[in-house]
Amino acid sequence: MSTPRDLMIVALDVEPSRPVERGDLSLALAGAEVIDLLEAEALALDGDRLVPRLQPALADHLLDEAASLLVRQQPYESLEDWLWRRGRGLSSAYLVALEEDGQVTWQRSRWAPFGGGRTVLADSDARRRSAGRWASDEPVLSALAAAVGIREQAYGAETGVTVTEEPVLTVLAAVHDAVMELEAVRQRRAIEDAAFDNVWRGGG
Known part of the structure; x- marks a missing residue:
């Protein structure tokens, strides 16, 4: 198994502290792939x-796919660009x-016999x-x-268990920044949609 697969299973298995957005999870999965590829020296x-x-x-095979998609010409791809490119729909x-x-099956609801x-x-x-x-x-x-x-929060110094490898810390920071950026985009769209609805109602 791989870190991204472990993360995906945990996302399905653990009650989250807040609703998990698919886009956020996709960005984190792309970051997890980078961490595993670093460990594999790919x-x-x-x-x-x-x-x-x-x-x-x-x-x-998904890690193999990720490795095959790495940009192999200088100046190479930035970590941020990779997260957004690879993370789409991941x-x-x-x-x-x-x-x-x-590993996963769908349990159909009797209240939704044609889907869900x-x-x-x-x-x-x-x-x-x-x-x-x-x-652990x-x-x-x-x-x-x-x-x-x-x-709710990352493991930190107060627990005595932290990430110490500099490349891994760089990846984790990039994932955090990308998730925050995506949340800002969602909030901006929500504000714009609300403003549009208000204008539409006012014009109706």
Whole structure:
């Protein structure tokens, strides 16, 4: 299993501290991919640039896909650009992958026979592994979960368990900034929509 898959399972399995937005989760998944690719030495960070290395064979096909999508010409791609490009619709891709692996099923509601329902996680080794990582407050998974609202705050110095690797800290900070930027966009659109509705009602 991979960090993004663990994050996706946790997102489905844990009651969040606030509603989890798909866009936020997709950005965090893209960041989780970078962290795993750093660990696999498939890339390195040069400042905020993703520098590809040799592409090793990875057990996870979505991580393989991510590695194949790295920009391999200088000046390379910035971490921020990667999060937005790779993150587009990524939560849906990971949900489909979990379904294909039998990790997730859809439980149809009798009140919505032609659609709807909810996702149900299978009792699997993958789920137990993710749950164990979550229960141990593994700092990377905890920080990614905090960024999207699955947990209230990231693990910090007060707990005695923190992320210390500089490249990983850079990725986590970029994910946090991207999620905040996306939230600002949502708020701006909500204000614009409300203003439009007011004008429409006034003109009606």
